[in-house]
Amino acid sequence: MAFESLSERLNSVFKKLRGKGKLGEADIKAAMREVRMALLEADVNYKVAKDFCAQVSERAMGQEVMESLTPAQQVVKIVNEELTRLMGGDDPRTLHIRNKGQTVLMMCGLQGNGKTTHAAKLGKYYKAQGRRPLLVACDIYRPAAIDQLRIVGEQAGVPVFEMGTEKPERIAAKAIAYARDHGNDIVILDTAGRLQIDDDLMGELVRIKEAVEVDETLLVVDAMAGQEAVNVARTFNEKVGISGVILTKTDGDTRGGAALSVLAVTGKPIYFQGTGEKLDALEPFYPARMANRILGMGDVLSLIEKAQAVQDDREAEETARRMMSNKFDLNDMLAQFAQIKKMGGAASLLAMLPGGNQITADQMDQIDSKALPHIEAIIYSMTPEERAHPSIINSKRKRRIAAGCGQSVEDVNKLLRQFEAMQKMMKKAKRNPKGFMRSMSSMKGFR
Template sequence: MFEDLSSKIESAVQTLKGQSRITDVNIAETVREIRRALLDADVNLDVAREFTNNIKEKVMGSGVLTSVNPGQQFTKIVYDEMVQILGETRSDIAVANTPPTVILIAGLQGSGKTTFSGKLARYLKTENNRNPILAAADVYRPAAINQLKTLADDIGVPVYSIEQKDPVRVAREAVSMAKSLALDTVIIDTAGRMHVDEQMMNEVAEIKKAVNPHEILFVVDAMTGQDAVNTAKAFNETIDFDGVVLTKMDGDTRGGAALSIRSVVEKPIKFMSTGEKLDALSPFYPDRLAQRILGMGDVVSLVEKAQKEFDEQQAEKLQKKIKSDKFDLNDFYEQIQKIKKMGNVADLVGMIPGADKALQDADFDEDSFKPIEAIISSMTPEEREDPSLLNGSRRRRISKGSGTTVREINELMKQFDQMKKMMKTMSKMNKAGRAMQGLKNLPFGR
């Protein structure tokens, strides 16, 4: 996510930090480099100019040049300004006082509206305990209705559709059905075109007039850069949407759309999508994205993802197994499944401060766990519980059963042993740390 932009901005800031003395001259040069990085990322020219002018003005007027840690203060100013243009705070979607809440999804064809509609339904159902219904108002694109029904089946949500090509009727009747079934949310997936045209705009405007939605979300492909901003302006002028959704954030995203769109249309970014899976949707936090762009990671989001998969009782049980040296391959396999549920592995690595740079050449393919899973699945229950049983003949049998090589099995077992030792050492250090903390609280430890 934003690897190129992030590396260029980080490089510019690091160059400044490396100066023996910070002056108005090298400040100006660093600001120019940041502006160049933003323009390379297809950020709107006016936004890039305002962003860097604000940074320079704040740096020159805040005593940074004479401070003890000028490099750190400069980074803080860049971070604050980036949070400012991204929107400062998280913005939630509206909720109707009297159900159902009607959410209208709009955008160009290929931006990911239908997939997002399914993701949003899942998000509202699992995270907010809402009961949504999807309305298939994209009546022109081949297989659009089938796609929406497939997504809905995966999450157990109903879909309303009709045979006629009448999107306004679909939207209106979906709202009526939601009321009759006591469903509290209607998500309307509308049709798009390859380019903005009058017919599409009129259709979306008619749907808006017919159902009076509580929330209108504009979905934009984050890979389209400056074009996304121009499209957002056109849609906003017609339907006055409430918020933006950035899709395909896991792709070759330069960052132009994310850093420009909020400033240009003055509407908040509310969600970002980071993959094809239905759970690859996150509320948008400006401060967290700014941290990632500046190479600071996003530990808060990482912890939140982990907390959803690891409960306290499981953690205590695992801790006891580690302490008693009973952590086995069943436990290892279980942890892999939990990590996979947390989302795209490459995206998770990007949340760890400094990991993106340290592991920039590493391959984090979604299938990277498959050989490990195949090897462990090809073992007997006894072998998973007691890996010391894995002699040469057993490893050859597992190799044939898993479609891997004996060498891969040997490498896995070596890594497993190293991980066990590391986990046990960390457990002892944690225990020692708690003991030292206890000593500090005693009278002689103060």
């Protein structure tokens, strides 16, 4: 999970502050020293980390904190607000997409950072919004680059324009003309990369921008590159002129320095973040939501959006109706696990819940790689009657189910206990909806 080590360090700092009650100037200074070290270890730019801590210190030593009944909470609030500001503010930045004519997006970056894949991801993203994107193969050097774009384009359901090894600027110009003739309103140029920055690469990108009117120049950078990603962004911005960044591999165990530094260093926002290898694993970058996740406050809005994306309203209403009428059975439970998989897995969802950052990476891996497949195997070993009416599962049936899925009887018992607990929760919700919601909202983070 992105920012894992930074989240742990910051929560450790805040835990110490909460134990002090009233805070003095020395407490704030000591805490900010630890925060600065945590940011530097997360590969945040030194000047960015220094300026960030200075700004937080100045606000934390003000009247709003020193005279507060809960000064530690006020400090956390200030850190949250400053992290949000550092990454771009409360509202996400959005690409300028024309209402009429063609919008041209040029992808650029070093080789291996995922330009081609993320070109297809963007195509799929905008196609889902009713647009008609066109992918353009301007990488004429890398072996099989055109084939790769053709493959991911087909997977995304987006057409690909290519002219073999013609000059990239000529390909781009022809692609714009083709888009006008065929009604494609977003043109995504997949350009060549290099293992390192060189004049030939920069010159080619400049020539493309001279040949066609590029609306957005998007730099694709690897979040796991940390501070080096920021250096790359600075150089591309100076040589070519970028309008924003797509940050890839934010689902990995990365230190996160790029996300916290890129705007401050380059003045260019992060528009999107890649959260996985699949073509639908692309999300708009929300600074406020990311700040919440870093501080262990969760990202419930993104969780809701993921749920809405994989489940239609009718299906959701039917599931809710069955739950509230006590008809929720193991078939429904199995269907919910399928939805969890579509949403990125249990680990991905838990990371968005308040306190989810306190679950270790090993525990996350166990949830997705062991727990869910085992539960599914147990349910699939049951007969349709047993799934619909779990109460009929006696000792003999449990032994048969366990033998059929390669699990123990205790594993079967554990699943049935979990299911019974869910049923009790549904009954409680039906009897006293307001009380149920109060009890749910008062739940603390995972421990």
